[in-house]
Amino acid sequence: MSAHIIDGKAFAASVRSDVAKDVQSLKQKHGITPGLAVVIVGEDPASQVYVRNKVKQTSEVGMNGFHFEYPADTQEEEVLQKVHELNNDPAVNGILVQLPLPDHMNETAIIEAISPEKDVDGFHVVNSGLLATGGKGLVPCTPLGCYLMLKDHLGDLSGKKAIVVGRSNIVGKPMAQLLLDASCTVTIAHSRTKDLPAEVAQADIVVAAVGRPEMIKGDWIKQDATVIDVGINRIPAPERGQGKHRLVGDVEYATASENAGAITPVPGGVGPMTIACLLKNTVTATYRQNDIKK
Numbered sequence: 001m002s003a004h005i006i007d008g009k010a011f012a013a014s015v016r017s018d019v020a021k022d023v024q025s026l027k028q029k030h031g032i033t034p035g036l037a038v039v040i041v042g043e044d045p046a047s048q049v050y051v052r053n054k055v056k057q058t059s060e061v062g063m064n065g066f067h068f069e070y071p072a073d074t075q076e077e078e079v080l081q082k083v084h085e086l087n088n089d090p091a092v093n094g095i096l097v098q099l100p101l102p103d104h105m106n107e108t109a110i111i112e113a114i115s116p117e118k119d120v121d122g123f124h125v126v127n128s129g130l131l132a133t134g135g136k137g138l139v140p141c142t143p144l145g146c147y148l149m150l151k152d153h154l155g156d157l158s159g160k161k162a163i164v165v166g167r168s169n170i171v172g173k174p175m176a177q178l179l180l181d182a183s184c185t186v187t188i189a190h191s192r193t194k195d196l197p198a199e200v201a202q203a204d205i206v207v208a209a210v211g212r213p214e215m216i217k218g219d220w221i222k223q224d225a226t227v228i229d230v231g232i233n234r235i236p237a238p239e240r241g242q243g244k245h246r247l248v249g250d251v252e253y254a255t256a257s258e259n260a261g262a263i264t265p266v267p268g269g270v271g272p273m274t275i276a277c278l279l280k281n282t283v284t285a286t287y288r289q290n291d292i293k294k
């Protein structure tokens with residue numbers, strides 16, 4: 001059987017249209033236009049795609065976008081200064097500092113400098129702490145997008161066996177937390193996991209966030225499992241012409257589609273949902289900062 005393809009692009013469009021309605025109502029009833037500030041240091045190619053899509057969609061939903069670009073050799077102090085300025089700017093409701101930062105910068109110090117109420121990435125220790133303890137913080141965009149797709153496709157997740165492959169602070173760990181909150185039985189796999197194929201084979205839900213092109217093989221996937229592929233890997237595509245590239249996920253898509261009940265494509269899966277959730281978090285942050293109940 002061939003898997004249902006979860007259309008992240010279409011789902012993201014519907015999330016954005018809800019966000020646009022909220023933005024309209026904030027403007028009309030409260031005279032507030034949500035503002036998202038994005039800080040980029042250096043030129044990571046993966047980040048460029050993300051930022052390009054984000055800039056366009058911020059204005060499409062009627063929000064203000066503020067962009068600050070710095071060369072790779074900028075001093076950390078200058079970025080910290082900008083973050084403090086944005087923390088104190090009432091026109092800015094959300095702040096995102098694009099990762100990775102250049103090696104000479106302390107990523108943690110910069111993330112922790114962001115006011116937790118404006119941390120729309122959900123990376124601040126206050127927000128990860130709130131997520132871990134069942135509190136009301138801001139949830140990281142990529143895991144939130146994955147979770148919304150899973151809920152939309154499966155409904156109740158309770159009792160399902162889920163595996164998250166990858167344990168980064170920005171994807172794997174918060175993803176596992178959301179699945180646990182939804183009462184899944186959660187396994188977190190990583191580079192030291194002994195028998196990854198056997199672990200994956202038990203899972204009703206597989207979330208792949210490894211960063212290695214198609215490393216999760218299709219024949220590991222249990223019959224009818226739901227597969228969420230977070231990976232964004234640019235690989236050479238000489239068949240498209242010299243020097244061309246294409247995007248693939250962390251899952252061997254063609255073969256996984258034969259076993260899975262449903263699967264997210266790359267591109268067109270998790271990526272668009274991440275941006276939609278960033279806009280959603282910015283609206284959520286705006287409501288909370290202004291003590292407005294939705």
Ligand SMILES: NC(=O)C1=CN([C@@H]2O[C@H](COP(=O)(O)OP(=O)(O)OC[C@H]3O[C@@H](n4cnc5c(N)ncnc54)[C@H](OP(=O)(O)O)[C@@H]3O)[C@@H](O)[C@H]2O)C=CC1
Pocket residue numbers: 046142165166167168169170171172189190191192193196209210211212230231232233270271274
């Ligand atoms: N679609 C989107 O919106 C987004 C996509 N991404 C993509 O998701 C992927 C993961 O991102 P991120 O979490 O930041 O990546 P990291 O590099 O921070 O983490 C990768 C994780 O994968 C684990 N890993 C590496 N090799 C193996 C292996 N052979 N077997 C099992 N586990 C392994 C690592 O284990 P260990 O901890 O032991 O080293 C680590 O926990 C990337 O492709 C990235 O581009 C990321 C963010 C957003």
Ligand SMILES: Nc1nc(=O)c2c([nH]1)NC[C@@H]1CN(c3ccc(C(=O)N[C@@H](CCC(=O)O)C(=O)O)cc3)C=[N+]21
Pocket residue numbers: 046047049050053096097098099100121141142232247266267268269270271272274275
């Ligand atoms: N502070 C911070 N927060 C992040 O959330 C963050 C980050 N830094 N750094 C980089 C990663 C990566 N990431 C992506 C989001 C969307 C797409 C995306 O829109 N992808 C589309 C289009 C891809 C294309 O066509 O090239 C898709 O998958 O369909 C990609 C990558 C967010 N990240």
Ligand SMILES: [Mg+2]
Pocket residue numbers: 168
């Ligand atoms: Mg990383």
